Amino acid sequence: MPTPPPLRSIAVFSGSNYGFNPDYMAGAQALGLEIAKRGIRLVYGGTDKGLMSVMADTVLAEGGEVVGIITRLLFDLGHLHRGLTRHEVTPDMRSRKTRMSESADAFIALPGGLGTFEELFEAATLTQLGEHHKGIACLNIGDFFNPVRTLLDHAVKEGFMKTEHSQMLILDNDPAALIDSLEQWQAPTVTKWIGPAA
Template sequence: MGLNSIAVFCGSNFGNSPAYAEAAAALGRCLAARGIRLVYGGTHKGLMGVLADAVLAAGGEAYGVITERLAAKGHLHQQLSAHEVVADMRVRKARMAELADGFIALPGGLGTLEELFEAATLTQLGDQAKPCAGLNVSGFFDPLRALLQHMAQAQFLRQEHCDMVLLDADPDALITTMAAWTPPVVEKWFAPPAATAGASA
């Protein structure tokens, strides 16, 4: 599939290791080198700022989508290629999804995970058909992979949907995998366990 724009979700903090900022910068340079527009939350804070700075320094395009509240606090990155200010986080996420052909999560906190899982859920349900991925810096997303696998083993998630969240530590390899990705065609629901089925009969 064509990846002209990728939305990146990531922390507005830097984390406790320089490896996180280094990975954000590497991803930014990779996006610029491939001619892929960055779509992100529009701020200069933390890894988000590192990412945008790297894209711009490498001659790439960085498009920010920021909320009115954050813009009013002075959090808008002033050197972006373009940006828009939206009412709230729900509108921000929806707008980023509209603008993007795929999604990558860098290390981050609650908001990063929430954004990644919303994108993956919409793809799982067939509301969109866009690859969802995590740049697995220093094994950051290994616990997430373990949790998804646990969900699959417990039959709350199809294995195909577990595998739908692509992980790689190398940004170029990750984007290559995303470009080759196709959405799984599989039934979401499982048959109920025998005891449950009998009780409801």
Template sequence: MDKIAVFCGASMGASEVYAEGAKALGKELARKNITLVYGGASVGMMGTIADTVLEAGGQAIGVMPDFLDQKEHTHQHLSKLIVVDSMHERKAKMAELADGFIVMPGGAGTMEEFFEIFTWAQLGLHRKPFGLFNVNQYYEPLVALFNHMSREHFLAEKHRTMALVDSDPTGLIHQLQNYDAPSGTRTYISEDQT
């Protein structure tokens, strides 16, 4: 696994624990010689993880829509910066570059990015691994919702388990590196739920 796309916010969150998580993940990516692919900003969680990767001697590729430059403040010291015209192009380019995806704590934009990758995997459009970096148990409510979706037959079990979850960056990267995508295409309910 050469490149991992990390989805995260342009804000820092309510606790220093989130920045510490971003730093831990950034250090682990650099240690494993995995290039960071991310949204290209110098602020918030995005800036923290990029700065950490670069300071640790790693590589960071940013993908920034030109219209967001003033709001998110494009990082000026990346290994490579790719400027695109839209949010759709940003996500498509990140997905194209990455061998896998990690979702840090974030808001609506981070969730939108995650769910698109999740949906594409369900539809069989990619077989790349993706996981939630569960810093400070941030994603426990979402994991509970996935379990509820599965019990109510809106999410097949084989799809529920696609979303890897770990609160340790080393463990999460290990899961991504050893991921084996389920076979077949999308089904609304699994065979044992019919």
């Protein structure tokens, strides 16, 4: 197989809250440091809230490039991070996700809530369907994403997903190893459909 092209930009999905475990903030900082060190552009949701701001602040402090893509609603509420390299304002969440996807070569999820899960699974679904061929990973701080792995394994067991698609989601608690894996990632070549049980 051909060597994948180098990652120029990564979209990171993350919580607009900090979480109760201080390891979440430390992990967001560590990811920001690794992204900046590699000269990769950070694309994220553009706000100054929670882990999103921790990561963006870290990349900016290291001289890295940060592009924020924020909805009109959040922009009007005053949630835009004011120190970004560049930002875009989109009409709604659907267009925000589209622009983030278009602007990134791969995706990483940090711990978060409904929005983070929704963004993560949409990116994975588009890869599964072949609408894009971009790697998806989770920075598994404190085993936060272990239940997601359990859910995907359960979907395989019950005949709703192929193993190749459940395994395409990379989990690692080390930012450097996570990005290394994304740089070598190859899209599955199987279709998503499974026949009925005999």
